[in-house]
Amino acid sequence: MAQVTVLGAGAWGTAFGQVVADAGNDVMMWGIEPEIIDAINTKHTNPVRLPVVKELPHSMRATLDRAEVVKDAEIIIVAIAAQFARQALEEFAGLIPSNAIVVSLMKGIERSTDKRMDEVVTEALNLPMERFAAVSGPNLSKEVAQRQPAAAVVASVNRQAAEKVAAAATNDYFKMFVTDDVVGVEMCGSLKNVTALAVGMARGAGYGENTAAMIETRGLAELTALGEALGANPRTFSGLAGVGDLIATCGSPLSRNYTFGANLGKGMSVEEATAASNGVAEGVPTTAAVVALGKQYGVPTPLASAMNNVLEQGISCAEMLSQLFADGSIEE
Numbered sequence: 001m002a003q004v005t006v007l008g009a010g011a012w013g014t015a016f017g018q019v020v021a022d023a024g025n026d027v028m029m030w031g032i033e034p035e036i037i038d039a040i041n042t043k044h045t046n047p048v049r050l051p052v053v054k055e056l057p058h059s060m061r062a063t064l065d066r067a068e069v070v071k072d073a074e075i076i077i078v079a080i081a082a083q084f085a086r087q088a089l090e091e092f093a094g095l096i097p098s099n100a101i102v103v104s105l106m107k108g109i110e111r112s113t114d115k116r117m118d119e120v121v122t123e124a125l126n127l128p129m130e131r132f133a134a135v136s137g138p139n140l141s142k143e144v145a146q147r148q149p150a151a152a153v154v155a156s157v158n159r160q161a162a163e164k165v166a167a168a169a170t171n172d173y174f175k176m177f178v179t180d181d182v183v184g185v186e187m188c189g190s191l192k193n194v195t196a197l198a199v200g201m202a203r204g205a206g207y208g209e210n211t212a213a214m215i216e217t218r219g220l221a222e223l224t225a226l227g228e229a230l231g232a233n234p235r236t237f238s239g240l241a242g243v244g245d246l247i248a249t250c251g252s253p254l255s256r257n258y259t260f261g262a263n264l265g266k267g268m269s270v271e272e273a274t275a276a277s278n279g280v281a282e283g284v285p286t287t288a289a290v291v292a293l294g295k296q297y298g299v300p301t302p303l304a305s306a307m308n309n310v311l312e313q314g315i316s317c318a319e320m321l322s323q324l325f326a327d328g329s330i331e332e
């Protein structure tokens with residue numbers, strides 16, 4: 001049994017906390033909202049972010065106190081909206097036990113720096129890469145919270161650390177596979193959200209299977225090209241974190257990114273879709289970061305660029321798709 005801390009009591013932090021608690025570990029949650037922390041402790045629920053769970057395991061407790069939540073932690077899991085991760089984690093620098101492993105569940109790229117979450121987390125906490133792991137996969141929080149069978153990948157340059165995290169999060173309905181491809185896993189999780197925005201938009205505008213499959217496949221090609229340029233292992237893209245998560249996210253109204261896109265496709269503005277979103281849609285700020293990374297690494301990103309024009313200039317779904325078609329490349 002391990003002492004596990006989860007920073008961020010959102011939908012995924014809470015559902016993943018339940019996975020870890022169901023695997024037999026003690027779980028301490030941290031968040032910034034007193035109402036959520038109190039509900040976890042007194043009612044064993046998170047009515048704000050994960051109302052689908054009527055009774056969380058009693059081995060899950062919560063606190064607002066940063067020092068208290070990490071002081072005995074062997075594994076510290078971070079599930080904070082990506083754009084706020086650096087600022088939130090800097091408050092924990094100096095509090096983290098010197099042998100704790102820090103695990104990111106986040107799927108996004110920091111817009112102000114174009115950095116992945118492995119970079120943000122290790123910089124904010126001054127953490128060696130050997131003590132970092134990233135988790136990603138087809139994990140719609142509501143389904144995992146209902147204990148439907150699911151799996152994910154945990155990536156670390158330190159095999160022992162990856163195996164420790166996998167053991168702490170594997171139970172009878174959740175399985176964790178290990179890899180050393182941190183960059184690949186991070187890129188998959190972040191870029192599939194951009195693709196899900198575009199697929200959702202096409203669906204919302206009334207297009208069918210062919211259009212959705214085209215966007216998903218071109219999104220996968222873009223993710224593979226950019227990921228490889230950053231040093232990822234191409235095999236990762238056909239695994240759970242890559243194709244697996246694309247299928248789940250691009251095919252489900254449970255996805256906030258898909259739903260955000262669908263609302264745009266139905267005619268909402270970015271502001272209206274943001275107001276309607278039930279939690280963070282990471283693809284929105286990440287899209288601009290993907291375009292910037294593409295430029296930096298000399299990799300064309302036609303899908304992210306077209307989607308960025310939706311988000312920044314308000315172009316329609318038809319225009320977004322026509323920009324995708326206008327891409328000069330005919331090599332698949």
Ligand SMILES: NC(=O)C1=CN([C@@H]2O[C@H](COP(=O)(O)OP(=O)(O)OC[C@H]3O[C@@H](n4cnc5c(N)ncnc54)[C@H](OP(=O)(O)O)[C@@H]3O)[C@@H](O)[C@H]2O)C=CC1
Binds near residue numbers: 009032080
């Ligand atoms: N939901 C899902 O199905 C999955 C989500 N993920 C990823 O996990 C990450 C978290 O997602 P999820 O939990 O679903 O999102 P939610 O929108 O439910 O929660 C976001 C969390 O971030 C916290 N947060 C936001 N700003 C700050 C801040 N300044 N300081 C501290 N905490 C802050 C929120 O706190 P508060 O509640 O107080 O606002 C909340 O706990 C995202 O990167 C997402 O892509 C990965 C796999 C599955």
Ligand SMILES: O=C(CO)COP(=O)(O)O
Binds near residue numbers: 137257280
């Ligand atoms: O990452 C997810 C599923 O694997 C969740 O997707 P959303 O963040 O779009 O809800």
